[in-house]
Each structure stands twice: as structure tokens, then as C-alpha cells.
Amino acid sequence: MRKSRFNKKSSLIIKSITVLFCLALTMLLFVSCDNEEPIKSKEEILSLMSSESDTELIYATEYFERWGITNFQESKMRGVEVLFRDYYVEDMPKAIDHAKEAGTLFVENMYDSIDLTDKAEVTHAIINCYIEVVGDPYSVYRDTSEYESYDTDMSGTFTGIGVSIEYNYIEKTMRVVEVYSSSGAEEAGILAGDYLYKVGDQLISQMEYSDIINSIRGEGGSSVNITVKRGETEITMDVVRRKVVEESVKYTFDSNTRIGYIKISSFKENTAKQFREAIDYMEDNGATGIIYDLRSNPGGYLDTVVSMLSYIAPKGTQIVSFSNNYASPMKADDPHTLSLPSVIICNGNTASAGELFVCAMRDFSRAGLFSAKIVGTTTFGKGIMQRTIPFTDGSALTLTVAYYNPPSGKNYHGVGIVPDIEVSNTQGEDLQLKTAQEEILKLIK
Numbered sequence: 001m002r003k004s005r006f007n008k009k010s011s012l013i014i015k016s017i018t019v020l021f022c023l024a025l026t027m028l029l030f031v032s033c034d035n036e037e038p039i040k041s042k043e044e045i046l047s048l049m050s051s052e053s054d055t056e057l058i059y060a061t062e063y064f065e066r067w068g069i070t071n072f073q074e075s076k077m078r079g080v081e082v083l084f085r086d087y088y089v090e091d092m093p094k095a096i097d098h099a100k101e102a103g104t105l106f107v108e109n110m111y112d113s114i115d116l117t118d119k120a121e122v123t124h125a126i127i128n129c130y131i132e133v134v135g136d137p138y139s140v141y142r143d144t145s146e147y148e149s150y151d152t153d154m155s156g157t158f159t160g161i162g163v164s165i166e167y168n169y170i171e172k173t174m175r176v177v178e179v180y181s182s183s184g185a186e187e188a189g190i191l192a193g194d195y196l197y198k199v200g201d202q203l204i205s206q207m208e209y210s211d212i213i214n215s216i217r218g219e220g221g222s223s224v225n226i227t228v229k230r231g232e233t234e235i236t237m238d239v240v241r242r243k244v245v246e247e248s249v250k251y252t253f254d255s256n257t258r259i260g261y262i263k264i265s266s267f268k269e270n271t272a273k274q275f276r277e278a279i280d281y282m283e284d285n286g287a288t289g290i291i292y293d294l295r296s297n298p299g300g301y302l303d304t305v306v307s308m309l310s311y312i313a314p315k316g317t318q319i320v321s322f323s324n325n326y327a328s329p330m331k332a333d334d335p336h337t338l339s340l341p342s343v344i345i346c347n348g349n350t351a352s353a354g355e356l357f358v359c360a361m362r363d364f365s366r367a368g369l370f371s372a373k374i375v376g377t378t379t380f381g382k383g384i385m386q387r388t389i390p391f392t393d394g395s396a397l398t399l400t401v402a403y404y405n406p407p408s409g410k411n412y413h414g415v416g417i418v419p420d421i422e423v424s425n426t427q428g429e430d431l432q433l434k435t436a437q438e439e440i441l442k443l444i445k
Helices: 010-028 042-051 060-067 074-087 095-110 119-134 144-155 184-188 209-216 271-284 302-310 353-366 431-444
Strands: 140-142 157-160 163-168 173-179 195-199 223-230 233-240 242-245 249-254 259-264 289-293 318-322 342-346 372-376 384-390 396-405
Touching: 042 060, 042 095, 060 074, 060 095, 074 119, 074 396, 095 119, 119 140, 140 144, 144 157, 144 209, 173 184, 184 233, 195 209, 209 223, 249 271, 259 271, 259 431, 271 302, 289 431, 302 318, 302 353, 318 353, 342 353, 342 431, 353 372, 372 431
Parallel strands: 259 289, 289 342, 342 372
Antiparallel strands: 140 396, 157 242, 163 173, 173 195, 195 223, 223 233, 249 259, 318 396, 384 396
């Protein structure tokens, strides 16, 4: 997933400018163009939907208007449709089929639970229904506050309590993976492995993810009341919020074996800088080999992982290419290279840009740039990329725009990357790391 930073072909540039110009124009017409007709009943709308024949209208929005789903920002909805039809990687359904499915989902599941007089809320609901019908789990619409939170998170710098968390969307649990040093969380006594249980009097399990994040974050110097569960024990504390620079790259160095270990947890805006610092440290201390740990790395910005791989591969080496002529292949543009023997650890939660890093390192090895082995379990299998497009009101749409391929050109979407040496961990023992340490010694010798 990445922000739009590609140098596209001229035709795509023209298309992008045209789409965004039209989108900006329609956004300016919210007040004058949005329909103010009375709200129809669920039964009336469903009846009109069922009796509608295919009139070959281009947009689902046009059908929504005909059926009386009128109290939403039609110009914004049209802008969303323009973007999907111009950039979405798969074929879009026919407008009437899409409209019937999305409209039915909205009327049957949301009509009674949202404020139908609030155009922003109705628009948000309809867009989410529209996206759900597309069937792409990676496309998402974020309102202003959600996008602000997302953008802050991906910057790698934020004001908060200072923890890295793992959120289970099914069980709605939030486990602390890491506590940052010199943070309010460390000072208050929160430990890795704790589960965030309450924010104030609100149960985490009864809150939406974005609401949890917004409740925990806040002004620097302010405090938030947090209850954690440590086993069966509940511990409540006031935690001070401070500026946090997320360490998405951590490293250690064994001065005896001169083997380096680099853990990469995600690819955010500040990750590439941290990665270069780690590599420079390894080189300055005479490293003979490096273990890269990409386990449970969910991905992040494509520009970031390309920048990191550019610091390893010779300048001009192709790093990633795209399907459907979305953009020209991206190549290493940094004169720095690194040809040390490498072992890369991955698992089933290594996804997207994390998988690209793993696969690129394997491809570099096969091309003879250095020796490398992959250790762990088969990766998640997400070889498609998303583009995030902000609207003028501060909200944003993320949609899938292309398949991206590693240097070999062989896409791994839906398949994953099978390690050279498959090994799973047992309870209490990190066999994957142990195996990686054994393999790097072999490669060095």
C-alpha cells in the first residue's frame, strides 16, 4: 500500500489530471448539486430497485438518485465511482448490478441505524456499501478523522502512549507487542504481552479500531486512563502521552561472529532512514553476514521498500514491475550496494511489501549478487498494491490499482513465497531464528 508517487506514462498522467480535476470540481458543487428530496421509506426504495430494468446508465449513483436514495453527497459518490472505474485493477460490475447490490445492502442493513438527515454519515455508509460489493478487502474509504489517524500512523511519528499493538479484528482484542523506551507506557509499567482492556470506562471490545486509536492518542503532556489485562489481573493506570518515533527497524550485532540481525516490522515513511542507519552500522563494524527478520511484517509504502532495496542492489537493478501498464518498472537508484550473505526470515503474516522484500532478496541471490536463503513458513500471498487518494474534505479512498511483481516478474498473489527451509516455531522456542543463525554461518563459510 502506498501514496501516489509514481512517475506514470503521459497518458496516465493526463487521465489522472482529468479525473482529479473533475473530482475537485464536483466536490465544490456539494451544496448546489446534492438532492434535497424527501427521504423515501425502505419499502419504496426496494420496490423501485426490484422493478428497475437495465437502462445502461454508467454510474450506480444515477440509479441511487432514480430510486430515491437522495440524501447523500451525490457529487462525492460520483467522484468515488470515477476513481474506481479508472484505476481499479479488476473489472467493475455493470452499474445496475452494482447499484442494486450496494443499494440493497445500504437500505436493509443501515437505513435504521444511521441518521438519514446527516449527509456526511449517509455518504460514508453508501460508499462503504459500494466498496463491499466490489469485493476487494483492501479497498477502504476513510472519513476525515480516520484518514488523519491513518496518515499519522504511517508517518512513523505520533503523539501517544508509546506502544506497538496487534489488533485482532475478529476477537476485537488489542495486544501490546512492544513498549517504546522513554515512553509514557514504559513509565506507567505497561509490558509487552499485556492486553489493552479499557480506555477510561470504555471496553476495547466494544469500540471501533479508529475510535480506540483516537482515544489513546492526544496532545503531548496530557494523560489517558488505561486498563490492561495481564493474565487474569486488571491493572489501571494513567499514562502520559508523548511524542513517539516508531522504530520500525531494530538491529543487533554480534561482535564475535560479526553477524548482524535486522528486524523490519513495517514500511512507513521513516523506515528507510532507519534501515540505512542499520546497514551503515553493520558495514562500519565489519559484518560478515546479515539476518533480516520480516516475520509478521504487514507491508506499508512501496516507495519505502524500494528505497531500502535500492540500498542493497546495484544501481539500475529492477526491483518491481506492474501489471496493466499502471507504471514503469522501478529500479534501484542509490549508488550504495551491499553484497553480504543474507538469511531472510518470514512467516504467514509477512505480507504485501514485506513479501516483496523477501522475494527481491531471493531474486538478487539467484542473479548472483550475493548468497541468500529464506527461512520460516509460507508468506501471506498479497501481491497487489493500493493507491490512497485524498479528497478535498480530508477524507480519502484507498483502492487496489495493480499487481506488483518482484525482480523475477513472477507474482505471488494468492500463493505466497515458499521458504527455502521451512520451519515453524514451537511454544517457547524460536526455531526459525535458530535455523537462520545456523544457515548464515553456512553461507559465510
